[in-house]
Amino acid sequence: MKHLEKKAADMTVKELASYIDYSVLKPEFTEEEIIALTKDGAELGCATICINPGYMELCAPYVEGTDTMLCPVCDFPFGTSSTASKVQQIEQVAKYDTVKEVDIVANFGEIRSGNWDKVLEDIKACVKAARRYGREIKVIFETDALNEEQIRRMCQVCMEAGADFVKTSTGFLTGHEAHGATPEVIAIMQEECGDKCKVKGSGCIRTRGHFLQLIDMGIDRMGVGYRSVPVVLGLDKAAPSADSY
Secondary structure: OOOOOOOHHHOOHHHHHOOEEEEEOOOOOOHHHHHHHHHHHHHHOOOEEEEOHHHHHHHHHHOOOOOOEEEEEEOOOOOOOOHHHHHHHHHHHHOOOOEOEEEEEOOHHHHHHOOHHHHHHHHHHHHHHHHOOOOEEEEEOOHHHOOHHHHHHHHHHHHHHOOOEEEOOOOOOOOOOOOOOOHHHHHHHHHHHOOOOEEEEEOOOOOHHHHHHHHHOOOOEEEEEOOOHHHHOOOOOOOOOOOOO
């Protein structure tokens, strides 16, 4: 949890952008769209650009020499691949010098099944793979599919596994109501993690008020979709569309 010296409303655009992992994850994006959005995130000074692993070489040139780095998201959005497959994905992307962190999706079906030992071993292997390249790792829970007890337990599991961040959502969950990074869920994760693990909120962060509120709560990072980035930064007053990440 970040300990702030000033309120979010008093921060500059660049300071606010440093909280953002700019989401460029939609599978229908063309290469031209991915390049344009990567450039935009880098120009704004976002912490990272979240991309699918297949676009590492495409995006890398557009963050080199900037304060922005890449954050590939592995086994996205379901988290249901084998541990060996997840580890291989991490190793393929973590070797790039332009990578700051790697995001992974926990197997939330296994979480819902109560298979905690299996979930722990899976995340431990992913953390170990990221560490081989000196990268931090974020673990997505898909909190809209979980109850409070499961969310709290997963925070403990991630800390035991050595993860650097716990994270709420993929933004791609179906069959459940989308709430994403609500202040209530973020508060639960912060309470469980304290200063032992950082918290990333993602999903449904579409208004400036919500964005600033989470910063003032001490959140460490936020995943924000490309349509919502200018809104939360105060650069565009237009309401984002309903399909924003």
